[in-house]
Amino acid sequence: MTLRLYGPGDLDRLDPVAARPDAAQLVRLVSRQLLSYAPRRDLREWQSVLPAPDVALDVPSTYNAGLGASQRSYVVHLRRDVYWDTSPPRPVTAHDFVRGFKRLANPLTRSPALPFFRSTVRGFAEFCDGFANARPTSAEAAAAYQNAHEISGIFALDDESLVIEVVRASPDFVHMLALPCTSAVPQEHDAHLPGSPDLTPRLCSNGPYRVGRHVPGKELRLEPNPVWSPDADPVRRRPIDAVVVTRADTDAGEVAARLDAGGADLPWGIALSGEGAAPAAALSWDLDPYLVFNLTTGSDALRDVAVRRGITAAIDRDALARTFATAGCRAASGVVPPNNDGHRPPSADDRGTGGDLGGLTLTGVHERCGPHALVARACADQLARVGVQVRLFALDRPDLDELVRDPHGSAAPRWDVMWHRCCAAWHYRNGRVFLEQMFASGAPGNLGGWSDEKTDALVERALEAAVEAPAVATAAWHEVERHVLEQAVVVPLLFRPPAVPPRSSARVRDAVPMPALGYACDITAIRVADAALEEVSA
Amino acid sequence: MTVETLQRGASLRSADWDEIRALFALEPGAIHLNSGTVGVMPHVVHEEYDRVTREWAGSLGDVYGPTLFREHRAAIGRSYGVDGDEIVISHNATEAVARVINGLDLHAGDEAIATTHECYSVLSNLNLVRNRHGLSLKVLTPPSGYRVSADELVALFEEAITPRTKVLAFSAITLWTGTMMPLRALCELAQRHGLTTVVDGALVAGMLDCNLRASGADFITCSGAKYQCGPLGSGILYVRNKVFPEFNPLPLPTIWPLISTWYPMVGSPPPRSTTSVESYDVGDFLQSAGSANLARGAALARACALWDEIGRDRIERRIMELADHAREQVLERFGEDAMYSPGADARLRSPLIAFNPFRDPLDGLNVKKIAALTERLAAEHQIWIRWTEFDVPSSPHQHYAARICAHVFNDADELDHAVATIARVAQELG
Numbered sequence: 011m012t013l014r015l016y017g018p019g020d021l022d023r024l025d026p027v028a029a030r031p032d033a034a035q036l037v038r039l040v041s042r043q044l045l046s047y048a049p050r051r052d053l054r055e056w057q058s059v060l061p062a063p064d065v066a067l068d069v070p071s072t073y074n075a076g077l078g079a080s081q082r083s084y085v086v087h088l089r090r091d092v093y094w095d096t097s098p099p100r101p102v103t104a105h106d107f108v109r110g111f112k113r114l115a116n117p118l119t120r121s122p123a124l125p126f127f128r129s130t131v132r133g134f135a136e137f138c139d140g141f142a143n144a145r146p147t148s149a150e151a152a153a154a155y156q157n158a159h160e161i162s163g164i165f166a167l168d169d170e171s172l173v174i175e176v177v178r179a180s181p182d183f184v185h186m187l188a189l190p191c192t193s194a195v196p197q198e199h200d201a202h203l204p205g206s207p208d209l210t211p212r213l214c215s216n217g218p219y220r221v222g223r224h225v226p227g228k229e230l231r232l233e234p235n236p237v238w239s240p241d242a243d244p245v246r247r248r249p250i251d252a253v254v255v256t257r258a259d260t261d262a263g264e265v266a267a268r269l270d271a272g273g274a275d276l277p278w279g280i281a282l283s284g285e286g287a288a289p290a291a292a293l294s295w296d297l298d299p300y301l302v303f304n305l306t307t308g309s310d311a312l313r314d315v316a317v318r319r320g321i322t323a324a325i326d327r328d329a330l331a332r333t334f335a336t337a338g339c340r341a342a343s344g345v346v347p348p349n350n351d352g353h354r355p356p357s358a359d360d361r362g363t364g365g366d367l368g369g370l371t372l373t374g375v376h377e378r379c380g381p382h383a384l385v386a387r388a389c390a391d392q393l394a395r396v397g398v399q400v401r402l403f404a405l406d407r408p409d410l411d412e413l414v415r416d417p418h419g420s421a422a423p424r425w426d427v428m429w430h431r432c433c434a435a436w437h438y439r440n441g442r443v444f445l446e447q448m449f450a451s452g453a454p455g456n457l458g459g460w461s462d463e464k465t466d467a468l469v470e471r472a473l474e475a476a477v478e479a480p481a482v483a484t485a486a487w488h489e490v491e492r493h494v495l496e497q498a499v500v501v502p503l504l505f506r507p508p509a510v511p512p513r514s515s516a517r518v519r520d521a522v523p524m525p526a527l528g529y530a531c532d533i534t535a536i537r538v539a540d541a542a543l544e545e546v547s548a
Numbered sequence: 549m550t551v552e553t554l555q556r557g558a559s560l561r562s563a564d565w566d567e568i569r570a571l572f573a574l575e576p577g578a579i580h581l582n583s584g585t586v587g588v589m590p591h592v593v594h595e596e597y598d599r600v601t602r603e604w605a606g607s608l609g610d611v612y613g614p615t616l617f618r619e620h621r622a623a624i625g626r627s628y629g630v631d632g633d634e635i636v637i638s639h640n641a642t643e644a645v646a647r648v649i650n651g652l653d654l655h656a657g658d659e660a661i662a663t664t665h666e667c668y669s670v671l672s673n674l675n676l677v678r679n680r681h682g683l684s685l686k687v688l689t690p691p692s693g694y695r696v697s698a699d700e701l702v703a704l705f706e707e708a709i710t711p712r713t714k715v716l717a718f719s720a721i722t723l724w725t726g727t728m729m730p731l732r733a734l735c736e737l738a739q740r741h742g743l744t745t746v747v748d749g750a751l752v753a754g755m756l757d758c759n760l761r762a763s764g765a766d767f768i769t770c771s772g773a774k775y776q777c778g779p780l781g782s783g784i785l786y787v788r789n790k791v792f793p794e795f796n797p798l799p800l801p802t803i804w805p806l807i808s809t810w811y812p813m814v815g816s817p818p819p820r821s822t823t824s825v826e827s828y829d830v831g832d833f834l835q836s837a838g839s840a841n842l843a844r845g846a847a848l849a850r851a852c853a854l855w856d857e858i859g860r861d862r863i864e865r866r867i868m869e870l871a872d873h874a875r876e877q878v879l880e881r882f883g884e885d886a887m888y889s890p891g892a893d894a895r896l897r898s899p900l901i902a903f904n905p906f907r908d909p910l911d912g913l914n915v916k917k918i919a920a921l922t923e924r925l926a927a928e929h930q931i932w933i934r935w936t937e938f939d940v941p942s943s944p945h946q947h948y949a950a951r952i953c954a955h956v957f958n959d960a961d962e963l964d965h966a967v968a969t970i971a972r973v974a975q976e977l978g
Contacts, residue, residue, distance in 0.1 A: 075919075075937065079668065082939070082944070163944065167916050175945065
């Protein structure tokens with residue numbers, strides 16, 4: 011049985027350290043992490059957001075001697091029965107994870123998860139800075155830097171044991187070890203620049219599937235990895251014979267129609283909910299979209315906080331929410347969406363007050379497919395009423411991804427405002443996932459380039475407070491959020507609930523959404539029914 | 549010496565150490581150097597446990613009176629220089645420390661000071677109070693090594709005290725590096741600042757000939773199963789219940805007996821005593837918790853009585869002599885730099901000796917090697933030690949050590965053999 015995915019998502023970058031977050035559904039099929047998540051049918055089950063052993067034999071804790079009393083040294087012991095699909099097959103080792111962390115630190119792909127590791131793992135920031143200063147432009151140069159330098163806080167004791175030292179007690183660190191970008195990386199990948207599309211057809215896999223055929227920008231076929239064993243993988247299964255992903259610049263309506271007609275089984279790169287009551291009330295929501303001000307290479311006017319506040323006040327988020335009410339969206343009352351640590355109830359103080367905006371003309375960019383185009387149009391209309399003209403430019407997903415990767419580089423198109431989304435990278439103890447990612451100075455996810463000592467100090471204090479009582483820890487993140495909203499660094503627009511249950515074709519069974527995959531289905535748990543056989547048995 | 553000999557009235561006070569060794573249910577051929585984790589029960593303790601269990605099996609008698617263990621508490625109290633109302637027989641040191649930390653009258657903004665070298669049960673319960681009541685927790689990493697001094701340790705705590713500090717929580721002897729903390733000096737420091745002291749004395753009971761009251765501590769939680777060699781699942785909790793100004797002039801701290809049958813069902817207990825006469829038996833409040841394992845209390849009391857018969861002063865001297873011998877052996881074979889346990893300052897020496905057994909100092913950071921060493925010692929040589937893990941100031945790494953513990957049932961030959969074997973196996977491990 012072949013599972014068919016269809017939509018506008020990226021299928022050219024499966025390099026785990028460089029794949030965009032919405033590619034995690036496929037990355038899970040071809041890579042493995044120290045920790046991961048097991049699919050749970052009932053998302054209310056606590057285990058759906060709790061990291062479980064993947065290549066690690068256990069989740070490191072004080073109770074298995076994997077974590078010391080100061081909570082600063084993790085020891086992870088690895089399974090010995092996980093293999094790369096190399097010729098001959100080779101065991102996955104602790105050194106492969108060290109290589110993965112080093113590759114993650116590369117300055118070319120700018121993973122949005124970098125700030126989490128920079129602020130947590132000992133020596134990670136220094137390694138990143140050194141890597142950036144080396145300015146590698148070739149795979150050889152990148153590999154040379156990696157092989158000549160160490161992350162002081164990450165080292166292999168031997169093939170089966172890894173030590174990771176952190177600079178402060180971080181109760182969320184096990185969630186960071188379950189991020190796809192922390193996957194093991196084999197030495198063969200050193201021959202390719204991180205995120206390079208030419209790696210995709212040559213990707214070494216240790217997951218249940220491997221790349222069979224890759225037509226850049228169009229199609230990807232994943233076939234069973236012969237060296238993967240279900241006995242060696244506690245969180246994945248392989249009931250499907252093959253997975254075929256077809257990419258198209260299309261929209262939600264067309265994808266939904268194709269699924270309903272049986273022309274595809276799952277959406278790719280687009281969130282579509284299926285029929286049935288959604289248990290979304292208790293699940294973590296997304297900030298989707300928010301408006302980013304380009305504070306680095308954008309209009310000089312945007313450096314004036316009064317202008318940013320004026321734009322913030324001029325956008326009627328309630329009206330936007332009414333437009334998208336059918337998707338369950340709410341007006342965003344802050345940066346952190348509901349059911350994430352640090353979410354605050356709506357406060358009138360966060361709405362801001364208007365300033366003089368007359369005569370301002372801005373260039374706005376948004377994704378061509380999906381709801382952002384409609385939101386952008388509505389915002390532009392609202393801003394026009396206060397004298398702000400916004401010229402909108404729609405970008406296809408790959409172009410937008412490239413802009414997001416390097417929003418202020420010489421190759422980036424000029425832009426002043428951008429509509430973008432931010433989703434939780436993990437779902438418990440996740441106070442940092444929105445605020446550190448979006449506002450820490452230099453963070454790749456800080457798209458507007460906001461750089462502010464006070465913000466950084468507040469983030470630092472919140473990270474330190476992670477071990478305090480929950481109310482204290484949460485209050486520290488509230489302080490960060492209040493400050494960035496007061497500075498109108500971004501305009502939160504909508505809070506969007508997860509699209510659950512996910513939409514699929516009629517022949518899909520066991521479509522289990524997984525929070526860590528942005529509530530996309532875990533393909534390793536899916537079955538595809540043979541319609542003809544079902545008809546006969548009925 | 550056998551139980552029969554004991555029954556004939558032979559004096560243990562004058563028995564030699566070979567005779568005393570025969571009192572213990574030691575595994576033939578094994579060298580037990582892990583009393584810091586669990587001791588070895590004497591045969592009479594076993595027998596007392598069995599006797600009381602049989603006595604109460606199927607009994608129609610009233611179990612609730614005996615569950616207060618008043619007689620046993622009074623006897624154990626005498627062994628430790630205190631009264632029965634100041635003693636509770638607990639399930640273990642962890643249960644005792646949990647009752648104390650959670651029973652203190654702490655509020656949001658109050659601060660407690662502890663160290664990363666505490667037992668996890670101390671740190672986890674302090675964190676519980678932090679989460680529940682908003683306690684602020686300051687966790688220090690004490691220095692380790694042969695040259696550490698008592699003054700350094702006291703200064704470390706003193707510098708950490710702030711106007712918000714309410715509690716000092718520390719081990720009398722740390723289980724990771726075997727540091728005998730300057731108990732009296734730290735309690736005096738706490739008293740000068742009006743602080744409550746919670747002392748993890750898990751290793752003290754059965755090792756030291758001590759007067760718990762004279763330490764000046766408010767609470768000391770002891771294991772009954774480590775150096776005291778009582779049954780597994782037994783502990784001793786000392787609760788200061790009267791004021792002896794020569795030891796601790798501060799008012800008695802408020803303690804809420806969280807698990808209690810005998811705490812008043814209506815109204816409050818009397819005010820806590822301000823004199824050397826208790827106003828009520830706080831031990832009863834803490835001890836009464838429904839039916840209890842009567843055999844456990846009786847067996848623990850029997851172990852304490854046996855220690856008294858041998859002589860607690862003799863036991864302490866013997867243990868420390870063996871430890872000094874072992875320390876010399878370790879120093880000779882591994883060098884001073886390998887030592888995590890103090891030695892130069894005699895006040896900090898304990899019978900727990902922690903050291904890096906490998907030639908390469910970096911191997912002291914390798915949990916796999918230290919785990920392999922202890923496993924091989926047990927499997928191939930029947931030498932039972934344990935490895936410990938702890939933080940070292942200004943080091944970003946977790947450090948690991950081999951830890952040996954001397955007890956009265958050990959002898960110098962055993963220690964020599966064990967240290968030599970550790971050196972040989974460590975060398976084989978590279």
